[in-house]
Amino acid sequence: xxxxxxxxxxxxxxxxxxxxxxxxxxxxxxxxxxxxxxxxxxxxxxxxxxxxxxxxxxxxxxxxxxxxxxxxxxxxxxxxxxxxxxxxxxxxxxxxxxxxxxxxxxxxxxxxxxxxxxxxxxxxxxxxxxxxxxxxxxxxxxxxxxxxxxxxxxxxxxxxxxxxxxxxxxxxxxxxxxxxxxxxxxxxxxxxxxxxxxxxxxxxxxxxxxxxxxxxxxxxxxxxxxxxxxxxxxxxxxxxxxxxxxxxxxxxxxxxxxxxxxxxxxxxxxxxx
Amino acid sequence: xxxxxxxxxxxxxxxxxxxxxxxxxxxxxxxxxxxxxxxxxxxxxxxxxxxxxxxxxxxxxxxxxxxxxxxxxxxxxxxxxxxxxxxxxxxxxxxxxxxxxxxxxxxxxxxxxxxxxxxxxxxxxxxxxxxxxxxxxxxxxxxxxxxxxxxxxxxxxxxxxxxxxxxxxxxxxxxxxxxxxxxxxxxxxxxxxxxxxxxxxxxxxxxxxxxxxxxxxxxxxxxxxxxxxxxxxxxxxxxxxxxxxxxxxxxxxxxxxxxxxxxxxxxxxxxxxxxxxxxxxxxxxxxxxxxxxxxxxxxxxxxxxxxxxxxxxxxxxxxxxxxxxxxxxxxxxxxxxxxxxxxxxxxxxxxxxx
Numbered sequence: 212x213x214x215x216x217x218x219x220x221x222x223x224x225x226x227x228x229x230x231x232x233x234x235x236x237x238x239x240x241x242x243x244x245x246x247x248x249x250x251x252x253x254x255x256x257x258x259x260x261x262x263x264x265x266x267x268x269x270x271x272x273x274x275x276x277x278x279x280x281x282x283x284x285x286x287x288x289x290x291x292x293x294x295x296x297x298x299x300x301x302x303x304x305x306x307x308x309x310x311x312x313x314x315x316x317x318x319x320x321x322x323x324x325x326x327x328x329x330x331x332x333x334x335x336x337x338x339x340x341x342x343x344x345x346x347x348x349x350x351x352x353x354x355x356x357x358x359x360x361x362x363x364x365x366x367x368x369x370x371x372x373x374x375x376x377x378x379x380x381x382x383x384x385x386x387x388x389x390x391x392x393x394x395x396x397x398x399x400x401x402x403x404x405x406x407x408x409x410x411x412x413x414x415x416x417x418x419x420x421x422x423x424x425x426x427x428x429x430x431x432x433x434x435x436x437x438x439x440x441x442x443x444x445x446x447x448x449x450x451x452x453x454x455x456x457x458x459x460x461x462x463x464x465x466x467x468x469x470x471x472x473x474x475x476x477x478x479x480x481x482x483x484x
Numbered sequence: 485x486x487x488x489x490x491x492x493x494x495x496x497x498x499x500x501x502x503x504x505x506x507x508x509x510x511x512x513x514x515x516x517x518x519x520x521x522x523x524x525x526x527x528x529x530x531x532x533x534x535x536x537x538x539x540x541x542x543x544x545x546x547x548x549x550x551x552x553x554x555x556x557x558x559x560x561x562x563x564x565x566x567x568x569x570x571x572x573x574x575x576x577x578x579x580x581x582x583x584x585x586x587x588x589x590x591x592x593x594x595x596x597x598x599x600x601x602x603x604x605x606x607x608x609x610x611x612x613x614x615x616x617x618x619x620x621x622x623x624x625x626x627x628x629x630x631x632x633x634x635x636x637x638x639x640x641x642x643x644x645x646x647x648x649x650x651x652x653x654x655x656x657x658x659x660x661x662x663x664x665x666x667x668x669x670x671x672x673x674x675x676x677x678x679x680x681x682x683x684x685x686x687x688x689x690x691x692x693x694x695x696x697x698x699x700x701x702x703x704x705x706x707x708x709x710x711x712x713x714x715x716x717x718x719x720x721x722x723x724x725x726x727x728x729x730x731x732x733x734x735x736x737x738x739x740x741x742x743x744x745x746x747x748x749x750x751x752x753x754x755x756x757x758x759x760x761x762x763x764x765x766x767x768x769x770x771x772x773x774x775x776x777x778x779x780x781x782x783x784x785x786x787x788x789x790x791x792x793x794x795x796x797x798x799x800x801x802x803x804x805x806x807x808x809x810x811x812x813x814x815x816x817x818x819x820x821x822x823x824x825x826x827x828x829x830x831x832x833x834x835x836x837x838x
Contacts, residue, residue, distance in 0.1 A: 220782075238783065240750035266745055266778040268738045270679045270722070373689075375754060417686075429687060436689070440629065440636040441755065476642060 219243060220262040223304075223311045233258055239377075241279070241416050246319070249301050255319040256301055259283075259416075262312040279416055280305040280313045286369055286418040287317070293367035296360060296411045320411050321383055325357065326376035328406065329442045336444075349406035353381070354451035360410040361430070361452070362459025365466065370426040372417030375437035382408040424462070428469035431456070435474075485561045486514070487810065488549070488585070489803025492538045492578030493570025493598050494623060495521040495529040499542075499549040500800030501560070504807055511608055511807075514553035516793060516800040517545055526658045528651065535573035542581045549799070557589050562815075564806020567595030568827035570623065575823040583821055594806035595816040598797075599624060599829040602763040603635060604808060605801035610788035612761045618748045618776070619829075621764035621797075622647035622666075625744075626829060627689065627751045633834045638751040639689030646740055647766045649693040653736055656704050657729055664796075669733045670769050676734025678720040678727060684739060689750060691743045700736050707732065741772045745779050758785025768795040808836045 219235060226233055226247065233247035242261045249256040261280060263272050280303060290297040303315040332346055357379060364371065371378070419426070431453070438449045453470075457463045485506070491498040501514040521537035523529045550557065565582035568575060586593045603617050617628040617635070625641035644652075647666060654665030659672070682699050685692040707727060710717045718727045748760055760780050762773060773789045780787040794801065812835040 238753070240746070240753040264742075264779070265782065266775040267742045268679050271684070271738060271742060275684065372687075373750070377754060433689060436638070437754070440631060440638055443632050 220311070222260060223307055223314065226258065226260075226314075239414070247316075249316060257298065257317045257319055258314060259317065260312065260314045261416075263310065276307075276313050277305045280315055282419060283415045284315055286415045286420060289420065290364065290367065290369055290412075290415075293369075295364045295367060295369065296409060297415070298411065298413060320380050320413060322380045322408060322411070324377050325353070325379040325381055326441065328353075328381055329376060329445055332406075333442065333444050346406075350445060350448050351451050353406045354445075354448045355455040356410045357434075358452040358455030358457075359459050360412060361434070362456045362463055364412060365427045365430070365463070366460035368420055368422050369415075370419055370421045370430050371412065371415065372419060372430070372433075373414065374430045374434040376434075376441065377437075378412065378414040380411040380413055381406070382411055424466045424469040425473075427466045428473045431466070431470050432473045435470075485807060485811065486555060486559050487562050487564050487594070487803040487807035488546070488560050489596070489601075489799040489801065489806055490542070490546075490563070490565040490578050490582050490585075491598070491601070491797050491799045491802045492542075492574045493566045493568070494574065494621075494797060495523075495534050495537075496797040497521075497538045497541050497545060497578070498797055498799035498802070499545040500798060500803045501549055501553040501555065502800055502803040502807060504811065511804060513800055514555060515549045516798055517549050517552065518796070518798055519545060520663070522662045525660050526655050527661075528655065531571045531573040534571065535577045538574050538577045538581075542578065546581075546585070560589070560591060562592040562594050562806060562810045563589075564594045564596050564802045564810075565821075566598050566601070566802055566823070567816075568824035569598060570823075570825065572823075572825050575825070579821060579823040583818060586818070586821075592810065593816045593818065593821050594810050594814065595821060595823070596802045596806045596809070597827055597829065597832045598802075599626065599628075600635065600832050600834075601801035601805040603628065603761070603829075604805045605794050605798075606761045606763040606788065606790055608804060609790050609794050610761060612759050612788040614757065615759035615761035615788060616748060616751045616755060616757045617761045617763060618744060618767070619764045620646050620744060620762070620766035620772070622651055622766075624764060625691070625693075627747050628829060629751055629755045629757065630834070630837065631755075633837060635829050635832070635834060637828070637830050638754070639691070639747045642687065642690050642692045643694040644697065646691075646693055646744065647764070649697045649740060650736070650766070652697055653700055653704075653733075656701050657732075664765065666766060666769065669737065670771065672730045673733040673737045673771065676728065676730035676732070678723055678725055678731045678734070679738060680720070680727060680731060680735045682735055682739045684743065686743050686746055689747055691747060693740060696736070696740060700732060704729070704732055737769075737771055741769075741775050744772065745775050748776065749779050749783070752780075752783065752785070758783060759788065760785065761788045763790070763795060765796045768792045812836050 233245035236244045242259050245258040247258045284300050287300050291299050298317040298320050301316040305313045307313045486503045489500045498518040500516040503512040519541045521534050563582050563586045619626045625645045627639040628635045651665045659668045683695050777787045
């Protein structure tokens, strides 16, 4: 993203008095993600603040914000309990003061998003430094890990609702570095360029609990389209996600069958395939 | 270079002439005229009546467009026409007109994707270089971003288009279709203010409108039934005010537009763009433009929208997109000059962009 960074709405209390002040990491579509600390400065955490959206009708806005914060927290707690790799919930306020929105605090996740990793990789390949580190194999292994993580999440009855490559984190390969987190966001730089590490699913803002094949298939479809639209070069690698997903739990085959229906459903999709 | 564009994928018949200067620079719009088939209140436009409308007006419109442009037939380089997507019968009648003109005047034909026409015209008029595009009309609802020579669809309607949802609710209320049902709903919504509860159906990056339409149709029926009760009629729980038809239009707009702005914002966050371009007939709705403007401003960006001349289906956008393709050497041979109801935005190879 270029140009000056977008203006941010002020944080609600109690974060108005946090010292040092929370650092903004990303401005997503729905929420702002800050790096701050929980209780003591040595305990880093992520703060997800959902400001009210001035474009929306206030009644509709409040209804959506409250519903989303609560369902996100419930889903994360459930994933944690069932052993899906997600950040744990530390604290939340779904109502806020009724004007400025609500927030939720989560455990800090080390690493980079899969999107960042793939974009950086594609750039290096373009510059002709492609075959330096077994990139292809690394991507295939990464896809497999994504397939397994998504499979495990679906197995316990959770659907993500916005499964894009920006919402899948790749943790660092080695043990977490000491003082890996600084409040000025430099921790990003300290993580290696590799493809190793553990997959952590983040941003459950649109997630829900569902056992329906339809919802799970839509999850996979969204991920597939995210690959197609932002990483066209990794589109073939997506087959590996589906392959590992298929073997990851019992109901996976039915979901993949359903995925074919979902693909055909977009309006005016070519009938020839 | 000059291109004549013919558009007739739905109930508007449009003819336009555009000129791209040899030296580059902005395109010159020589003429852009349109004739709309308006159906009676409570009814939609049927394919066969719409096709008949197009057939009976196309000759007059072409003559008028050329006269207004002040060019001679010899000056025209190519005839661009809408290849799809759209309604079959209207598309066919316009394709026949395009083929006839091409044979009569010995010109090249260029078949154009209707959605690409909207996007390229919007970019040309507003000067937005690489925006996330929200294409909203009676037949299409898509969030589009450009990558590697294709306009890629990020999110879209899973069932009916947003404009179709609005049009059909106008039919339920038996509002006039003149100048357009959506426009009349917009005017009524300005007088409403109480928000009734409707489903909010965003699914991944996509949205769904048919359930919302079914819900609001039920509410309209409830309102009609309790109309006779006067003061004891249906009151809003929050405000205690009597619910009106205007409130229903207001609630429908607020809900569906919030969904559209939300998926657009998500696409912007994902591709890292700060520009939004709204195209298509629903894009001329001022409330949608306002909501999108607030969202874009809060992200430090801006919204680009055009007025009804370019938002609503028109011939000039087909002429423009056709000429862009023609300049890269693309020509549709007579035997390939078909039309199709299904023609996805991402099927087109965009040769004219980097």
